[in-house]
Structure formats: C-alpha cells, structure tokens
C-alpha cells in the first residue's frame with residue numbers, strides 16, 4: 001500500500017486520566033512542545049532560505065494527506081505525510097521542511113472533535129523534534145552541490161535522516177504510552193510501531209522519486225506523484241469509514257442476539273477481547289488481529305435463528321434442542337461470508353465449535369483441518385462460557401477454568417493456542433495479585 005504512518009493523534013484523554021499520571025504527563029508534554037518549538041525556531045533561523053512555493057505546495061498536500069489519514073487498528077493513523085515532509089527536506093532544506101511538517105499537525109478532525117489542547121501540543125512538539133533532529137543531521141551531511149540526487153552518498157543520507165525521524169517519532173510516541181500505562185518503553189515500541197518500518201522505507205523510496213521528478217521537470221510533477229497517493233489514501237479512508245459504519249450496524253445485531261439470551265450478555269465482546277490477546281501472544285499481524293476481532297464479535301450471530309425458548313431453557317436440553325443450536329455456526333457463516341472484508345475468514349465462524357479430536361460440530365473435523373482463527377475463538381469462547389453463570393451450573397473461577405483448559409488441551413483445544421491462553425491467564429492473575 002501507499003500509506004505510511006502518522007502517530008500524532010493517538011493521545012487519548014482516558015489514558016491520561018486513568019492512571020492518575022496526568023500531572024507528570026502534562027509536564028512531559030509541555031517539555032516536548034517547548035523542545036520542539038525551540039529546536040525548530042533555531043533551525044529556521046540557522047538555515048533561513050525558506051522556499052515560499054515549496055512551503056505552499058507541499059503545505060497544501062501535507063494538510064490534505066494528514067486530514068485523510070486512515071486509522072490504525074491500535075494506535076495512531078497512517079498517511080503519506082512523512083513522504084511529503086522528506087521530499088520538502090530533500091528539495092528545499094530544513095526551514096521549509098519544518099514549516100511543511102508543522103502544517104501537518106493542524107488537524108481539522110481534531111478541531112471538530114474538540115480534542116484537548118495537550119494533544120495538539122504533543123503532536124506539534126514531537127513532530128517538530130523529529131523533523132528538527134533528522135533535518136539538521138541531513139543538512140550537515142547532504143551534498144547539495146551535486147545535481148545527481150541518486151549519488152550513493154546522498155541516497156544513504158536520505159535513508160539515515162528517515163531512520164532518525166522514524167526512531168525519534170516512534171520513541172517519543174511510545175514514551176507517552178509508556179508513562180501512562182506503566183509499560184517498558186521498548187515493549188511499547190516493538191508491539192506498536194516496529195512493524196511499520198517497511199512502510200516507512202517505502203515512503204523514503206517514494207520521496208526520492210518525487211524529489212527527482214520535481215527537480216527535473218518542475219512542480220507539476222506533483223500531480224503525477226503525490227496527488228494519486230493522496231487520492232488513494234482518501235479512497236482508502238472512505239472505505240475504512242464505510243467498514244466502520246457497517247461493523248457498528250452488525251454489532252447492534254450482535255447485541256440484539258445477546259439480548260435474546262439472558263445468560264450471554266457481553267459474551268461476544270469478551271470473546272473478541274480474549275481472541276485478540278491470544279492472537280498477540282501468537283504474534284499475528286495487526287491486520288489479522290483486526291479481522292479476527294471482527295469475526296470473534298460475530299461468532300455467535302447465527303443464534304439469531306435459534307428459538308428464544310431453547311436459548312433461555314433452564315432445564316436439560318433435548319436432542320431436538322441441540323439439533324437447533326448446532327445449526328448456529330452454519331447460519332452465522334452464511335451471514336458473515338456476505339461481508340466483503342470478512343468473507344475470506346468466515347470459516348472461523350463455521351468451525352468455532354469444532355474440536356481438535358474431531359468430537360465437535362457441525363462437521364466433526366479435527367486438528368489441522370480447523371482454521372487458526374476458529375481454534376482461537378474456540379478457546380476464548382469456551383473460557384468465557386466456563387467463567388459465566390449458566391442456568392444449569394455456576395461459573396467456574398479462574399483457577400478451575402485454567403485446569404479445564406489444561407485437561408482439554410489436544411482433545412478439545414489446539415495445544416499451541418490453548419497454551420497461549422493459559423499463559424495469558426496466569427499473567428493476568430499475577431498482575432491482579434501485584435495490585436492487591
């Protein structure tokens with residue numbers, strides 16, 4: 001894809017307030033902002049020669065790119081704006097690049113959402129530090145006298161500046177998450193940002209091409225290079241918004257299904273949550289995790305067709321009742337496979353009651369025949385069912401449920417998936433003990 005990243009919107013008010021670290025965070029944010037402001041003012045004063053045409057053209061483009069940025073699953077947004085900043089640095093130098101980058105921190109979306117002032121301060125501050133440090137080093141080392149942009153040393157310096165920007169930008173962002181959530185900064189970084197590096201490198205290559213064409217043939221080349229990228233990003237953003245609207249409608253249906261069964265309120269959301277955590281332990285990609293979460297939310301949607309009297313029955317279910325209930329994975333699959341972006345993985349809904357030893361339903365398939373997503377949802381679903389009250393039994397406590405998982409590894413559950421769930425539960429128990 002064309003997109004890279006921009007983490008400037010991630011800062012959430014809830015994170016700050018939740019951990020009573022607001023004052024520490026505010027001091028940190030003000031420090032970042034003042035540092036960014038001082039550094040950029042100094043560099044603009046030091047290097048001066050601002051290209052007005054460059055600042056206007058690239059400023060408009062970066063403003064558009066930033067406001068059409070696409071949300072990432074976990075933190076931040078993706079956009080091509082780093083490519084625009086870097087191109088303006090290569091072509092016009094630090095002063096113009098700093099002005100262009102500063103424009104990207106003006107977010108119409110945030111202004112309309114009335115985002116807290118410290119969010120704007122942090123966004124501007126961290127961006128100014130990142131572009132400031134990288135452009136300063138770039139300008140000292142880059143040989144502007146050479147007309148050939150592809151001179152190996154110059155290309156190397158462009159990459160060096162891009163890596164410095166990436167490290168500064170992502171570590172500053174990770175630092176805020178680290179302070180607010182009390183997690184080691186390196187872990188936050190690896191978990192949230194390291195995987196975006198290939199996109200970043202792609203943008204560097206793109207910036208070299210944009211700069212080369214601009215230098216050789218003039219500003220109109222931006223219509224052929226950056227404009228298509230921004231339009232692609234805009235289209236992608238519209239698609240993401242449509243997807244979000246569709247998912248929210250579907251989640252309303254899930255709530256209606258759960259409302260039919262008084263014993264399963266909130267079940268799907270919890271299953272999605274456990275599935276996500278297992279997937280992270282299995283080191284699945286962010287893209288896969290997002291799809292899995294959506295599928296897990298919908299895993300029992302087929303129950304919409306099961307009679308209310310069966311779902312809420314307090315006495316033992318008859319064979320006929322079971323026949324009805326066992327249809328829900330098939331009904332659910334028929335629904336989910338109609339959703340374009342989920343159809344490839346809709347089989348996880350179909351097979352979420354299959355078991356490793358082949359004793360599950362609806363088909364009795366086993367082991368490797370069961371897709372990974374179905375195996376994950378199966379473990380998450382069973383754990384949540386075990387730890388919730390049912391008309392015919394009380395909920396198990398975490399320890400008892402853990403034992404159940406252990407006893408059923410390789411029989412009901414896939415061994416590697418189940419071991420990750422057990423690991424997760426032990427860690428959560430450990431954390432709870434530490435908080436007591």
Ligand SMILES: [Fe+2]
Nearest residue numbers: 299300352353
């Ligand atoms: Fe189910």
